[in-house]
Amino acid sequence: MKSEQTLVSTFKKNPLDEVRVCLSKFDSGLFFDLRIWVPDKDSEDGEMVATRKGICLRYDLLEDTIKALEKARDSIGKSPVALSETRSLEGQGKG
Numbered sequence: 560m561k562s563e564q565t566l567v568s569t570f571k572k573n574p575l576d577e578v579r580v581c582l583s584k585f586d587s588g589l590f591f592d593l594r595i596w597v598p599d600k601d602s603e604d605g606e607m608v609a610t611r612k613g614i615c616l617r618y619d620l621l622e623d624t625i626k627a628l629e630k631a632r633d634s635i636g637k638s639p640v641a642l643s644e645t646r647s648l649e650g651q652g653k654g
Contacts, residue, residue, distance in 0.1 A: 564592075577607065582618070589618035 568580040572595060581592045594613030599606045616624060 562586075567591075579609075583615070590615050591618055591621055591624075592616075 583590045592615040596607040599608045
C-alpha cells in the first residue's frame with residue numbers, strides 16, 4: 560500500500576511531546592491524522608517518532624470531527640464533569 564503524508568500543523572502537548580496533524584493519501588483514499596509524537600530514545604539528534612496514541616479518520620469525516628470538537632469546547636462549564644475540573648484548575652492558581 561503506497562502512502563503520502565503532508566504535515567499540516569504541530570503543537571506542544573507538554574515540554575517533550577507534540578501533537579501533529581497530517582493529511583495522508585493511501586491507495587484507498589484521503590485521511591487526516593492527529594497523533595502524539597515523542598522524542599526517539601535511540602536518536603541522538605532529537606528526532607521525533609509517532610506513537611500509537613492518536614486517531615486517523617477518512618477525510619470525509621473531518622467536518623463531523625470539527626463539529627464534535629467545537630461542541631466539546633462549547634460544553635466546558637456546562638457539563639458537571641467539565642465544571643468541576645474547571646473549578647479545580649481555577650483553585651490551583653490561588654494561594
